Amino acid sequence: MKFLLEMPGDHLAARRHAAETLLGEFLGLPLEIRVGSADRWRLCDSAANAELILPDCFFAGTRGRWLEPASLPQLPLARWYSEAELPEARHLDGGLPVLAGTPNAAGCWWLQEGRSAYLGLDLFGSAFFCLSRYEEQALEERDGHERFPASASLALRAGLLERPLLDEYLAVLCAALLRLWPGLSLPWTRGQLRFTCDIDHPYEGGSKRLSLLVRALVGDLLLRRRPQGMLARLGRVWRARRGDYTRDPNNTFDWLMQCCEAQGAQATFYIIAGHSGGAIDGCYSLDEPFLQDLLRRIHQRGHAIGLHGSYNSFRDAAVLRQERQALEAACRTAGFRAEVRAVRQHYLRWDSARTPALMEQSGFACDSTGGYADHIGFRYGTGRGFRLWDWGSGRPLALREQPLIAMEWSAIGPQYMNLGRSVAALQRLQRLKETCLRFGGDFTLLWHNSEIRSDWDRQALTALLDEDAGSPDLEQVACERYPAEAAQ
Structure with a gap:
């Protein structure tokens, strides 16, 4: 079955990117997109047997004030309590927060009449808002490392950063589609755990x-x-x-690889290959014997090697390219060939307007910088991988983002969430992992080799790497609710 999506005629590339990501990439639906009504989205099958109507709120609300702070969703967000209207819609307890949307004239967020239905969530506008990091272009707040902080984000201010809101919206969309097309096959599986390690300090x-x-x-x-x-x-x-x-x-690498191997998981080690920021980029060199031996061990044990872009590389394509080539050359010196296509920026430095395009120009295929340093959670509203939006050209890139969901220091660091090495910190991380995996996202975890310093670190990391087996069926989990405190 092929689907047709009709959409308003402005911001065509942005609208298409959101629709192709949600319907095409995440749900795998054959899709044709064309311009239709000026004030709504309409999804129907090729034979027009059924249709789903959604409002156009986000893009309509930005007309005349594109990328201005006034165009951002306003707090408090409306909430949809779906139990009475669409009980199979799966989301966390406490109602579904609405980034963009509106009920119909009768006050209903969901209304089905025969084979036609209205869903009051602007899913596609909300998807573009989340995936493009629109608010980072509209707001000027930056911290001392020139990073957009979680504290300035709408998600944290609304208490939603630990909710995979876009994945929740996707689950609601699945419920709506199954109402209208009961025989539709949708790929809803449990996400997987991705362990990563940034090698800032391989030794003291x-x-x-x-x-x-x-x-x-x-x-x-x-x-x-x-x-x-x-x-x-x-x-x-x-x-x-x-x-x-x-x-x-700091030499915890064999233990980290052993922990991943016990769970059948491949780790990715991000390695610094340049010193554009001076001492802040560490004090090791890729040609020293310890690093050469480490590269060989990572490769021989079947784990992956990525670039940890140096401090000032996030705005310099030439530096990124040189560092990627230097890391590949170091691998050849160590006795094997590796094409370095994965990258994560040092200190999670990121410029949404420039960094993605520079990474693609430098030969990278996948980034995993996409988390906040000052708070764990869903910077992009999802744990799923997707193509990044380039604000410079106004189009999606081939470069993919695999969002970083949690860094250990974000939770325990005194300058960040300040939970310390505590039971509360581990519970918070475990809850985040389970929520992410249940809603189909991948839980990408960053734990530095230099932060395995106590029994707590080893026990916490071992527990987080212990991924439950099995992939729930969409219809089996459709009515599940997960504790509201997971979103606090």
Whole structure:
């Protein structure tokens, strides 16, 4: 069965990108798109046996104020309590927040009359808002690393950042489609876990820099009051400078790979290959024996290697290209060939207007920078991979985004969520993982090799990597509800 989607005639490329992502990429529906009514979206099958009407609210609301703060969804968001109208619509408890949409004249968010139905959610406008990071173009807030912070986002201000809102909308769309086309086959499966590691510090900095060693020794003696720790550190540095890193606390790579292998998962290790930002890009070099051996071990054990773009590379295609080529050359020196197509930016630095196009120009196929440093959750409203939007050309790129859902330091770091190494932090991460996987997204987790420092770290990471088997059937889970506290 082929579907026809009619849409208003403005912002055609943006509208098409949203529709092709939701209907074509996420649901796999054969689709033809054309311009139709000026004030609505209309989805029907090729024989016009049934139709679904949706309002055009987001794009209509931006007319005359495109990319202005006034065009953003206003708080508080309306909520649709779907139980009475469309009980099989699957979403978290507490009602479904509405980024863009409106009930019909009778006040109904869902109304079906025969083979024609009205759904009051502007799913396609909402999808473009989430996937393009529209608000990051409309707002000027940036932190000290020039990053758009979670604290400025609509999702966090509305208490929705830990909800996969776009994936919830997709589940509602599935319920609506099954009402109108009961025999339709929809690909609804449980997501998968993706473990990633950013190698900022493959070993203690004091092994290479005297200033860092002195600072650490002073901390051991005066701040932590652990003279034995100071002596142990000196012993580790003495060994490391002779090529023995077996006792270095940052050398957790074999343990990390073993944990992933026990779950049948492939890890991706993002490695810094340049120093455009100076000392902030770490103190290691790809040609040193420890790094050469590490590259070989990662490759031989079947894990993936990606580039951790240096601090200033997020706005420089030439630097990104040079670093990708340097990492590929280091792999060849280590005895194997690897085409480095995956990238994540150091410090999660990201410019939505420029970075995606620069990455594509530099030869990358997939980015996984797409999370916030200051809070875990869904920056793009989804855990699914998708093609990134390029604001410069006004078109989607071939470059794909695999959103980063959680970084360990975002949860435990005192400058961020400040949950510490606690039961509460692990519960929050586990809840986020389960919510992400249940709604069909991939839970992409970042844990630094240098942050495996305690029993809590090992137990927490082991628990998060323990992915439940099985893929629920859409109709079996259609009426499930998940605790509202998962969204808090």
